[in-house]
Amino acid sequence: MRTQVAIIGAGPAGLLLGQLLHKAGIDNIIVERQSGDYVLGRIRAGVLEQVTMDLLARAGVDTRAKAEGLPHDGIELLFKGARHRIDMHDLTGGKQVTVYGQTEVTRDLMEARAAEGLTTIYSAANVSLRDFDTGRPRVRYEKDGQTHEIECDFIAGCDGYHGVSRASVPANAIQTYEKVYPFGWLGVLADVPPVSHELIYANTERGFALCSMRSATRSRYYVQVPTEEKVENWSDEAFWNELRARLDPEARERLVTGPSLEKSIAPLRSFVAEPMRFGSLFLAGDAAHIVPPTGAKGLNLATADVGYLSRAFEIFYNEKSASALDRYSDLCLRRVWKAERFSWWFTSLMHRFPETGAFGQKIQEAELDYLVHSRAASTALAENYVGLPLEDF
Numbered sequence: 001m002r003t004q005v006a007i008i009g010a011g012p013a014g015l016l017l018g019q020l021l022h023k024a025g026i027d028n029i030i031v032e033r034q035s036g037d038y039v040l041g042r043i044r045a046g047v048l049e050q051v052t053m054d055l056l057a058r059a060g061v062d063t064r065a066k067a068e069g070l071p072h073d074g075i076e077l078l079f080k081g082a083r084h085r086i087d088m089h090d091l092t093g094g095k096q097v098t099v100y101g102q103t104e105v106t107r108d109l110m111e112a113r114a115a116e117g118l119t120t121i122y123s124a125a126n127v128s129l130r131d132f133d134t135g136r137p138r139v140r141y142e143k144d145g146q147t148h149e150i151e152c153d154f155i156a157g158c159d160g161y162h163g164v165s166r167a168s169v170p171a172n173a174i175q176t177y178e179k180v181y182p183f184g185w186l187g188v189l190a191d192v193p194p195v196s197h198e199l200i201y202a203n204t205e206r207g208f209a210l211c212s213m214r215s216a217t218r219s220r221y222y223v224q225v226p227t228e229e230k231v232e233n234w235s236d237e238a239f240w241n242e243l244r245a246r247l248d249p250e251a252r253e254r255l256v257t258g259p260s261l262e263k264s265i266a267p268l269r270s271f272v273a274e275p276m277r278f279g280s281l282f283l284a285g286d287a288a289h290i291v292p293p294t295g296a297k298g299l300n301l302a303t304a305d306v307g308y309l310s311r312a313f314e315i316f317y318n319e320k321s322a323s324a325l326d327r328y329s330d331l332c333l334r335r336v337w338k339a340e341r342f343s344w345w346f347t348s349l350m351h352r353f354p355e356t357g358a359f360g361q362k363i364q365e366a367e368l369d370y371l372v373h374s375r376a377a378s379t380a381l382a383e384n385y386v387g388l389p390l391e392d393f
Contacts, residue, residue: 003029005313006139006152008127009159010039010120012102013285013302015109017156019059020310022118026317029150030120031141033127036110044102046214047296049387052303053098061108068215069100075385077372078202079365081248084372091382101214102299129155129168132281153280156309160286161271169278181268181292181347182354185222186229188239189262194219195255201350202246203364208351209246224351231265268292268347270340275329282328284309289336294350295343300387305332307390315393324393331391342384
């Protein structure tokens, strides 16, 4: 097979890139090691920045997100037993975020790709990337007992933290930075109405909690647990009791509980790989960087990468110029490190660390008190939360 861009990974980053390239008249093939059902079954975040909504619109797949997504103008910070609202809409000149599940974004992109008749190869085994340090990169994979090869101009590695793309880069050509946090998030998805119409981020002496949602009838809740905790140790009743203990009195009264649809523990990690380009191979999304979920940046960073990369390919093919491709890594990493800083700061502020102690808890509460009563500090939080605009090439 022959294509212009071979995309590794059919998650939201790879699918969005494929759709944007198709709209620009650039041929692409997506190769995914898992089945389509497996990809759709992954439960992930659901807070979309305006940049992500704009890219979905550019790709022609924003109809359902606009119709069913929940626009949010603010968030609430809970500490010392009381909630305080950050009015992002007011503080950022009218910006907002949209709550719409990543699974639904993936579904919309998959259906759009299928409707266009574009090639996606699912359940591809032993995927390998070859000769991306030359002008003739290739992707090889096995399916149905046969070996196949795709010749291409470029490879886009959108296959996540554990994917083959970053692993294919020689160790001496890449530098990684990592921080592993000493706790995780125990999350429950349930068909119950949200406790609040906006997200609640809670700092408590028992640890962090987050009240989120996927729709007006489906909620997503999290509590901080130690890294070594096991999900099987938590019954639904135990989870709801712990969440209730971390909420303010009004939220406790409003909390509706029910059987969990999904329950899992997500470890928290900050990770960046530099650079994000290696010859004809470009990394995007979780293949290049991971952020703790506290700041809702993971999916939005991935879509921003894809926004830059799709534009750079357009310039290359339409204007016969590689200048944008040459700037891709630097542009992405500027944005990535700003999001890493924000996610690290927000995580450090809201969670209880093993060394926090009574003094550390008081410091966090003092900073939160300053944050919610200072317009300048609240503005900084709001600007980072709603997301920074994409820079132009």
